[in-house]
Amino acid sequence: MKLLTFIHNDRYRLGVKTDEGVLDIQSALSLVGSEEPIPTTIHELLDGGDKAFAALRDYIVQVRQSETATRSCMLEESALRLGPCVTHPNKIICVGLNYRKHAEETNAPIPEYPILFNKFNNTLAGADEVIPLPRVSEKVDYEAELVIVIGKKAKDVSKENALSHVFGYCNVNDLSARDLQLRTHQWLLGKSCDKFSPLGPYLVTADEVGNPNDLEIKCLVNGEVRQHSNTSDMVFYCDEIVSYISQHMTLVPGDIILTGTPEGVVLGYPPEKQVYLKAGDQVTIQIEKLGSITNTMVAES
Numbered sequence: 683m684k685l686l687t688f689i690h691n692d693r694y695r696l697g698v699k700t701d702e703g704v705l706d707i708q709s710a711l712s713l714v715g716s717e718e719p720i721p722t723t724i725h726e727l728l729d730g731g732d733k734a735f736a737a738l739r740d741y742i743v744q745v746r747q748s749e750t751a752t753r754s755c756m757l758e759e760s761a762l763r764l765g766p767c768v769t770h771p772n773k774i775i776c777v778g779l780n781y782r783k784h785a786e787e788t789n790a791p792i793p794e795y796p797i798l799f800n801k802f803n804n805t806l807a808g809a810d811e812v813i814p815l816p817r818v819s820e821k822v823d824y825e826a827e828l829v830i831v832i833g834k835k836a837k838d839v840s841k842e843n844a845l846s847h848v849f850g851y852c853n854v855n856d857l858s859a860r861d862l863q864l865r866t867h868q869w870l871l872g873k874s875c876d877k878f879s880p881l882g883p884y885l886v887t888a889d890e891v892g893n894p895n896d897l898e899i900k901c902l903v904n905g906e907v908r909q910h911s912n913t914s915d916m917v918f919y920c921d922e923i924v925s926y927i928s929q930h931m932t933l934v935p936g937d938i939i940l941t942g943t944p945e946g947v948v949l950g951y952p953p954e955k956q957v958y959l960k961a962g963d964q965v966t967i968q969i970e971k972l973g974s975i976t977n978t979m980v981a982e983s
Contacts, residue, residue, distance in 0.1 A: 684884040687724050687765040694769050696723050698742060703756035710745045710755040725770055728833060728849060728935040766806040766881040767852050768831055773937040774801040777923055780942025781915045787950030796918050796926050799869050801879055809882035809975040814982040816875045819859035822959045825943035826901035826909050826967045829854045830920055831885055836933040844924035850887040851894055853967045853975050855880050856940050860949050880977045891971050895919045898970040899944060903963055911944030
């Protein structure tokens, strides 16, 4: 199932992508009732667990049996203003230097353990949202990344059971102000500027994605391919990452984990060839089975 968040009257609403369009769950409920509670936001769905997901799945079948509801509640995706597909994660955890060729291009050793850092909710943005380039940085870089979205509470889970705690996956651009990131030994400042994590367009359920450790991943800048790899180049695979983090902190539904970026970032070029993002640049992140997001960079007002 492909789920998305769109903005209606300044509020987030849950949509489900279908062959006919995007089903607006809240509008559908005004026409087709349900004896079971039906989630109308992504976090109601994530917090509700298997029961909420089953109720939503069955309700979609029920709505599509009504021609009136289907006709009235299907929206054109291109006309929607999308929000981040996960709107209020409790935690945003990132894994650094998690692709072998990326570590090599930045002359960094292959990590022995996952390198973890965090971002905050101020970095979230929608799939088509404009991204302000901070006035305090001259070196904003792109990073195509696969995101793990937690669906079940996870503490001390084994590698073998880790993926059973995952609800699904999505794209993110882990934008990075390199001059701020490398100013100190702590990376947080360069990673946490406003809207530095455009997320989406869909949260695709794990059953539809299959193996997350074998997905084609790309980043394009103004149509030019800058990154092109596969998640199989990860140093630590998704099951290892979830298990490792859960040994140190409790993961809860709605937590998101950014799993690292492949080679091809601006930082990996020789200094004389480094051309960082500028106002007007369009950056597209696409991962196999997850669709794509395109964000335009603008000068910070």
